[in-house]
Amino acid sequence: MSYALGMSGVKSRREQYSEATRAALLAAAARRFAEHGFAGTALEDVAADIQATRGAVYHHFANKTALFRAVHEQAETAMLKRVEAAAAVHADDVYAAAGAALEEFLDCCCEPDYGRLVWQEAPLALGWPEWKASEEKYAFGMIEQTINALMDAGAMPALPATTMARAVFQLLGGAGIELAMTPDPDKIRVKDEYLQVLGYMLGAGPVEPAGPTGPTGPTGLAGPA
Amino acid sequence: MSYALGMSGVKSRREQYSEATRAALLAAAARRFAEHGFAGTALEDVAADIQATRGAVYHHFANKTALFRAVHEQAETAMLKRVEAAAAVHADDVYAAAGAALEEFLDCCCEPDYGRLVWQEAPLALGWPEWKASEEKYAFGMIEQTINALMDAGAMPALPATTMARAVFQLLGGAGIELAMTPDPDKIRVKDEYLQVLGYMLGAGPVEPAGPTGPTGPTGLAGPA
DNA sequence: GTCGGAAACATACGCTGTGTATGTCGTATG
DNA sequence: CATACGACATACACAGCGTATGTTTCCGAC
Numbered sequence: 001m002s003y004a005l006g007m008s009g010v011k012s013r014r015e016q017y018s019e020a021t022r023a024a025l026l027a028a029a030a031r032r033f034a035e036h037g038f039a040g041t042a043l044e045d046v047a048a049d050i051q052a053t054r055g056a057v058y059h060h061f062a063n064k065t066a067l068f069r070a071v072h073e074q075a076e077t078a079m080l081k082r083v084e085a086a087a088a089v090h091a092d093d094v095y096a097a098a099g100a101a102l103e104e105f106l107d108c109c110c111e112p113d114y115g116r117l118v119w120q121e122a123p124l125a126l127g128w129p130e131w132k133a134s135e136e137k138y139a140f141g142m143i144e145q146t147i148n149a150l151m152d153a154g155a156m157p158a159l160p161a162t163t164m165a166r167a168v169f170q171l172l173g174g175a176g177i178e179l180a181m182t183p184d185p186d187k188i189r190v191k192d193e194y195l196q197v198l199g200y201m202l203g204a205g206p207v208e209p210a211g212p213t214g215p216t217g218p219t220g221l222a223g224p225a
Numbered sequence: 226m227s228y229a230l231g232m233s234g235v236k237s238r239r240e241q242y243s244e245a246t247r248a249a250l251l252a253a254a255a256r257r258f259a260e261h262g263f264a265g266t267a268l269e270d271v272a273a274d275i276q277a278t279r280g281a282v283y284h285h286f287a288n289k290t291a292l293f294r295a296v297h298e299q300a301e302t303a304m305l306k307r308v309e310a311a312a313a314v315h316a317d318d319v320y321a322a323a324g325a326a327l328e329e330f331l332d333c334c335c336e337p338d339y340g341r342l343v344w345q346e347a348p349l350a351l352g353w354p355e356w357k358a359s360e361e362k363y364a365f366g367m368i369e370q371t372i373n374a375l376m377d378a379g380a381m382p383a384l385p386a387t388t389m390a391r392a393v394f395q396l397l398g399g400a401g402i403e404l405a406m407t408p409d410p411d412k413i414r415v416k417d418e419y420l421q422v423l424g425y426m427l428g429a430g431p432v433e434p435a436g437p438t439g440p441t442g443p444t445g446l447a448g449p450a
Numbered sequence: 451g452t453c454g455g456a457a458a459c460a461t462a463c464g465c466t467g468t469g470t471a472t473g474t475c476g477t478a479t480g
Numbered sequence: 481c482a483t484a485c486g487a488c489a490t491a492c493a494c495a496g497c498g499t500a501t502g503t504t505t506c507c508g509a510c
Contacts, residue, residue: 014457014458015457017458018457018458018459021458052459052460053459053460055458055459055460055461056458056459056460058459059457059458059459059460060459
């Protein structure tokens with residue numbers, strides 16, 4: 001057993017190089033996957049972007065799917081971090097927190113890569129079962145939590161929570177993919193329209209066309225009566 | 226120009242044979258695509274199901290994508306026909322018609338093939354832009370029509386209709402895919418839960434847990450106040 | 451310091467599957 | 481009955497994944 005220093009936090013030069021190429025591969029793969037889709041990208045090209053060969057890819061990842069899995073996981077954790085940070089600002093107000101989280105999520109989807117990667121390619125690349133299991137950990141888990149909080153607060157009748165969460169989940173996914181594919185100049189408008197519609201559907205009532213910093217917050221989620 | 230009889234409705238024996246194999250190919254492809262996905266099915270296997278070779282496939286269809294396109298279009302028109310028939314029963318009542326259409330659509334999605342084909346494989350096989358354009362003609366067009374009717378009837382505030390339709394569209398798609406993947410014994414329960422949730426989101430208010438033939442119809446869509 | 455040894459790649463190969471080009475056979479038509 | 485065309489089957493070229501096998505470079509021990 002050599003390389004005993006690996007676990008002490010000190011990285012040998014070889015390890016540093018290796019991690020660098022691995023990171024570079026991930027970055028290149030993310031770009032390619034987001035732009036040309038999973039099936040549309042050849043590992044040869046990914047490797048070429050790094051001035052390497054497919055050998056490097058297959059050294060760091062078991063296969064094409066594993067590479068995508070890594071890219072996907074990276075994108076998801078980054079999103080989750082952003083959304084949690086946005087929600088944490090309103091730790092005292094459930095409604096404001098939900099609204100902030102919602103908007104931050106939609107912003108993530110405006111990032112050209114995220115929507116395509118997570119909502120379009122992932123189910124294909126990973127297969128629906130694994131994709132669903134993955135979302136259970138990320139977006140879906142977060143949504144279910146929020147839904148439960150809103151139900152407890154009385155802002156929403158006690159419907160089957162899981163199915164409700166799934167519906168919202170799918171709704172956000174649709175909005176996300178739509179936003180990801182919308183040309184830049186229209187993004188803001190479409191996003192606002194989605195916020196309105198989501199506010200109506202979740203708040204379960206007509207919503208005044210509040211400005212982005214209106215009295216009920218950007219989502220139009222109405223507080224308790 | 227020979228075969229002048231082709232346009233008089235009379236089919237020569239050759240044409241009959243040709244159409245038969247074409248139809249058989251479509252049927253076989255539909256099964257394969259639904260079961261193993263687009264990327265997971267080899268044209269070789271599709272042809273083998275017909276006791277033919279890939280030559281036959283490439284004779285009738287330009288390429289793999291074109292074959293899928295034909296299968297997809299067939300599934301969509303069949304669905305549309307069913308839903309329209311279900312809605313036509315309640316020609317006088319907008320709410321009942323919308324409810325019947327909704328439930329029939331979900332039933333279509335319970336068909337093992339439809340959900341997977343249309344909502345999972347189609348965007349991949351056809352590419353997102355073409356898939357979206359296609360849905361514009363089928364499901365989405367129908368939904369937008371219904372939404373407009375509901376808005377006109379005052380059952381729904383005048384939100385951005387197109388975005389609202391897109392949201393509902395995505396919602397139904399999600400329900401469809403979920404139902405398509407749900408094991409048989411749970412299908413009825415999940416479908417009912419979705420009907421409840423959809424009723425809440427669309428009717429924009431709490432919904433009494435009505436039975437399948439309750440006073441407000443199976444969707445829980447409330448009539449005008 | 452030098453000497454195994456292993457990690458980090460590169461190179462070479464086989465396989466599967468698509469798309470295309472060419473061949474063959476039957477059938478409709480003059 | 482000869483000929484042409486449609487409906488396929490066969491054969492081939494090529495791309496892309498996965499694997500097996502080198503080759504180099506660094507690390508650690510003696």
